[in-house]
Amino acid sequence: xxxxxxxxxxxxxxxxxxxxxxxxxxxxxxxxxxxxxxxxxxxxxxxxxxxxxxxxxxxxxxxxxxxxxxxxxxxxxxxxxxxxxxxxxxxxxxxxxxxxxxxxxxxxxxxxxxxxxxxxxxxxxxxxxxxxxxxxxxxxxxxxxxxxxxxxxxxxxxxxxxxxxxxxxxxxxxxxxxxxxxxxxxxxxxxxxxxxxxxxxxxxxxxxxxxxxxxxxxxxxxxxxxxxxxxxxxxxxxxxxxxxxx
Amino acid sequence: xxxxxxxxxxxxxxxxxxxxxxxxxxxxxxxxxxxxxxxxxxxxxxxxxxxxxxxxxxxxxxxxxxxxxxxxxxxxxxxxxxxxxxxxxxxxxxxxxxxxxxxx
Numbered sequence: 001x002x003x004x005x006x007x008x009x010x011x012x013x014x015x016x017x018x019x020x021x022x023x024x025x026x027x028x029x030x031x032x033x034x035x036x037x038x039x040x041x042x043x044x045x046x047x048x049x050x051x052x053x054x055x056x057x058x059x060x061x062x063x064x065x066x067x068x069x070x071x072x073x074x075x076x077x078x079x080x081x082x083x084x085x086x087x088x089x090x091x092x093x094x095x096x097x098x099x100x101x102x103x104x105x106x107x108x109x110x111x112x113x114x115x116x117x118x119x120x121x122x123x124x125x126x127x128x129x130x131x132x133x134x135x136x137x138x139x140x141x142x143x144x145x146x147x148x149x150x151x152x153x154x155x156x157x158x159x160x161x162x163x164x165x166x167x168x169x170x171x172x173x174x175x176x177x178x179x180x181x182x183x184x185x186x187x188x189x190x191x192x193x194x195x196x197x198x199x200x201x202x203x204x205x206x207x208x209x210x211x212x213x214x215x216x217x218x219x220x221x222x223x224x225x226x227x228x229x230x231x232x233x234x235x236x237x238x239x240x241x242x243x244x245x246x
Numbered sequence: 247x248x249x250x251x252x253x254x255x256x257x258x259x260x261x262x263x264x265x266x267x268x269x270x271x272x273x274x275x276x277x278x279x280x281x282x283x284x285x286x287x288x289x290x291x292x293x294x295x296x297x298x299x300x301x302x303x304x305x306x307x308x309x310x311x312x313x314x315x316x317x318x319x320x321x322x323x324x325x326x327x328x329x330x331x332x333x334x335x336x337x338x339x340x341x342x343x344x345x346x347x348x349x350x
Contacts, residue, residue, distance in 0.1 A: 013292075013299035039347040047344035048251045052258065055337035059261050059329050062309055064268030072268065097336050104335075105328060106304030176294065184294035187284070216254075223250045 008076065008165055009061075009101065010116055012109030014186040015168060016176035023114035030122060034091040046085070049227065050093055053081045058097035060212070062107070067204030075209040076161070079154035080216045082125025083132045086229035090125035091117075115168060119161045128157035128213070129229075141225045147218045154213030158206040159198070166190070166197035262329035266322035306331075 042050070060077040067073065082090040095117045101107040108116045135149035170190030173183040186193075220228065281299055285291050306312065309328035310321055 011299065012301045013295035013297070016294060042344060042348040044345070044348040044350050047341060047348050049254075050344050051337040051339075051341035052251060052254055054340045055333040056254075056258055056261075058332035058336045059258060059265060062268070062325070062329060062332070063261060063265045074268075093336075093340065096340060097332070100332060100335055102302075102304075104305055104331070105309050106302065106307040107309070109298070110302045111298060178293070182290075183292045185292055185298075186295070187288055187292050219253075220250065223253070227250070 008073070008116070008120060008162065009098075009108030010112040010119075010165065010168065011106075012111050014109070014172065015112055015115060016172060016185045017111075018175060019168060019172065020111045020115055023112075023118050027114040027117055027122075030091060030118075031095065034088045037088045038092055042089070046089075046227070050085060050089060053077075053085055053090070054093040054096045057081060057094045058100065061097065061101065062105075065205075065208060067200060069200070069204075071200055071204070073200065073205045075205060075212050076120050076124055076158060077209075077212065078120055078124030078161070079128035079132075079157045079209060079213040080150070082129040082157070083150055083153060083213070083217060084220060084228055086231070087125040087129040089229075090129075091121050094121035094125065119165050119168075123164055124157045124161045127160050128153040131156050133231075141228065142221055146221065147214050150217035151210040151214035155206045155210035158209040159201050162197045162201035162206070163194065166193040169193040169197075258333065262326060262333065265329050266325040269318065269321050269325060 057077040060075050062074070064072045064074050076094070078090065078094055081093055085093065098108060098117050098121060099113055102110055102113050102116070132146075132149045132153035135152055136143075136146045139145040167190065169186045170188065170193035172186035173189045176184040178184060281291055281296060284295065303312075306324070306328055310324045
């Protein structure tokens with residue numbers, strides 16, 4: 001029997017309640033705020049793109065690729081979604097994909113939905129968006145620099161999310177063991193999980209994420225850069241205020 | 247904008263068709279072993295893990311038909327159907343909800 005599961009989706013049974021409950025407590029207000037923000041900021045013409053983003057995230061995560069060393073895994077798509085739609089809309093889009101994967105396809109555990117969403121639907125798009133923004137600086141919307149920024153953002157965001165996942169796995173034997181020292185959930189410790197997850201991503205899946213992010217970004221940039229998410233800057237808001245004195 | 251969405255959607259369609267290629271990539275998947283594999287590796291199954299791992303049985307576990315055939319063709323078909331279902335449900339849900347909350 002071959003297992004087609006992969007790396008980033010934590011299954012049921014690997015995190016103890018003291019860990020997965022914490023993530024539910026963290027995620028509920030994040031989902032609430034993201035939903036509120038989306039419902040006030042979403043424009044009708046962005047809706048198809050939002051729907052497409054969730055669908056894309058779903059498909060790219062089930063697309064397993066092999067890497068040297070005998071492992072298989074996948075990209076997440078969290079970086080490009082964060083950059084194009086903004087990190088808060090990305091939280092919703094990727095969370096929807098992850099919840100469906102857990103409920104219908106057993107990809108990721110039910111108890112671990114919040115932890116998986118935190119890693120892939122929050123950390124990824126936020127790290128990606130802000131590193132993209134930082135590297136892009138004041139460059140033109142259509143500049144090459146932004147393509148490179150998107151690629152680096154993809155690389156960094158998945159590597160960091162993988163390290164975080166490894167951390168969540170790896171602390172289990174420390175914080176969840178029976179009185180006689182038997183691990184209750186994930187049995188392998190940080191000294192195992194961290195190097196493995198980091199190596200496999202830094203030299204494998206994060207490169208894939210970087211390539212996908214840069215490629216899709218370059219395509220959107222050439223076709224219609226106006227859809228790329230821009231935070232309302234203070235300057236622009238001041239301008240709007242001046243234009244419409246209330 | 248419409249052309250962009252259309253072309254991205256075409257790309258997504260291609261991705262679904264190609265996704266079963268991943269089935270050929272059989273590898274060790276760290277952190278996602280079955281209970282039997284954990285038993286084999288460690289000589290025991292952590293009690294909490296054993297208890298929680300059977301909490302949920304998904305209708306299409308690992309994007310395959312439950313108890314379905316082992317043949318690659320069947321797996322590939324199940325994989326593509328899973329991809330289409332995922333796209334329809336995720337995309338459909340966000341499109342429907344999005345249209346209701348969006349402003350012009």
